[in-house]
Amino acid sequence: MTVKEMTTKQMAEKVLDKENVFILDVRTEDAFEDWKIESEHFDYMNIPYFDLLDGVEDILDQLPKDREVVVVCAKGGSSQMVAEMLEEEGMTNVYSLEGGMKAWSEHLVPVKVNDLKDGGELYQFVRIGKGCLSYMVLSNGEAALIDATRMTDVYIDFANEKNAQITHVFDTHLHADHISGGRQIAEQTKATYWLPPKDATEVVFNYQPLEDGENVKIGNTTIDIHALYSPGHTIGSTSFVVDDQYLMSGDILFIDSIGRPDLAGKAEDWVGDLRETLYERYKELSDELVVLPAHFMIMDELNEDGTVAEKLGTLFEKNHGLNIEDENEFRKMVTENLPPQPNAYQEIRETNMGKITPEEEDQREMEIGPNRCAVR
Numbered sequence: 300m301t302v303k304e305m306t307t308k309q310m311a312e313k314v315l316d317k318e319n320v321f322i323l324d325v326r327t328e329d330a331f332e333d334w335k336i337e338s339e340h341f342d343y344m345n346i347p348y349f350d351l352l353d354g355v356e357d358i359l360d361q362l363p364k365d366r367e368v369v370v371v372c373a374k375g376g377s378s379q380m381v382a383e384m385l386e387e388e389g390m391t392n393v394y395s396l397e398g399g400m401k402a403w404s405e406h407l408v409p410v411k412v413n414d415l416k417d418g419g420e421l422y423q424f425v426r427i428g429k430g431c432l433s434y435m436v437l438s439n440g441e442a443a444l445i446d447a448t449r450m451t452d453v454y455i456d457f458a459n460e461k462n463a464q465i466t467h468v469f470d471t472h473l474h475a476d477h478i479s480g481g482r483q484i485a486e487q488t489k490a491t492y493w494l495p496p497k498d499a500t501e502v503v504f505n506y507q508p509l510e511d512g513e514n515v516k517i518g519n520t521t522i523d524i525h526a527l528y529s530p531g532h533t534i535g536s537t538s539f540v541v542d543d544q545y546l547m548s549g550d551i552l553f554i555d556s557i558g559r560p561d562l563a564g565k566a567e568d569w570v571g572d573l574r575e576t577l578y579e580r581y582k583e584l585s586d587e588l589v590v591l592p593a594h595f596m597i598m599d600e601l602n603e604d605g606t607v608a609e610k611l612g613t614l615f616e617k618n619h620g621l622n623i624e625d626e627n628e629f630r631k632m633v634t635e636n637l638p639p640q641p642n643a644y645q646e647i648r649e650t651n652m653g654k655i656t657p658e659e660e661d662q663r664e665m666e667i668g669p670n671r672c673a674v675r
Contacts, residue, residue, distance in 0.1 A: 302382045305394040307406035311427050314338045315605050321368045325381050334669040337598045348377040355384045368393045375399040403428035407453045410605040415542045423606050430594050430670030439518030443467040446593045451480040465490045471549030472536040473498035475644040477666050479651050498535030503653040509537050531573025532558035546588040553592045554600040554609050556673040557620030570633045586612025594672045633674050642668045
């Protein structure tokens with residue numbers, strides 16, 4: 300019997316199209332509680348695989364017959380076995396998620412943000428299972444990448460489809476929750492790799508220092524990327540204003556929250572920098588700038604068109620992290636409302652410094668789990 304499989308691309312489309320799907324997650328209870336496929340339109344049942352080894356008869360009456368049931372596990376093997384057992388019991392609407400949560404963690408959805416001045420385009424790559432956001436600026440046959448993930452082929456293939464040469468690659472900061480693909484893409488495409496020098500004191504490779512006031516030309520048009528020093532998440536965190544329209548805020552400011560300052564063990568030291576960036580540096584910017592962060596926390600942050608974006612002025616009105624007048628209250632909120640630190644974040648930081656080069660499967664394991672870059 301051949302089990303029907305649902306690809307991560309198909310699953311992402313169902314999430315974005317707000318379809319009503321039933322998820323049977325056969326991972327452990329802890330794994331399910333920590334991280335699952337998010338959609339307010341999905342229904343969930345979590346039954347660990349080991350509890351189903353003797354058969355699925357006991358759960359048949361709890362599964363819907365009138366909509367798709369997708370069985371999910373860590374890597375795609377256990378879900379295939381459970382889906383096969385359900386088919387043997389007569390269910391015809393059951394699928395196994397191909398590659399499981401590991402594959403879901405890696406899927407990228409390119410979404411067009413908008414056209415830019417003088418004919419350019421801006422795309423946001425939504426890593427829907429991990430909450431990571433990366434960007435490509437296209438202009439006149441050239442492309443710039445910002446906060447690229449380790450799924451490097453997606454960006455290179457996309458640029459090729461657009462007949463564009465990747466000439467510049469940026470990381471807004473030294474990432475701790477996921478492995479950057481920036482350096483690898485730069486090496487493959489002969490592009491310039493930019494990194495904030497204050498985050499690069501331990502890196503073991505060459506890079507172009509990204510410092511306040513830099514202007515970088517993409518193509519022959521007037522698309523400029525200005526560096527805006529904005530410490531707080533890391534000591535070197537740097538924002539970009541692209542095309543005088545978009546604020547690439549990295550992990551400093553999100554749509555519904557603000558960045559955590561503790562992933563280098565410096566929460567008490569950096570919380571003041573975080574406040575200064577958000578309450579002073581960003582206040583000097585135009586309210587009309589559209590904030591494009593490096594992460595999103597929950598699916599509600601996605602707009603109807605699939606982008607994660609909001610005007611800076613709106614965030615100053617609605618984002619709780621931007622509306623705490625008392626500095627001591629802000630400090631307490633930031634340092635006492637931190638979620639668990641990302642899985643293997645120290646190893647991820649060392650990988651992004653170039654100190655270690657884990658095997659690909661180890662890199663996948665290091666990144667497993669939800670995005671945890673925000674203050675709760």
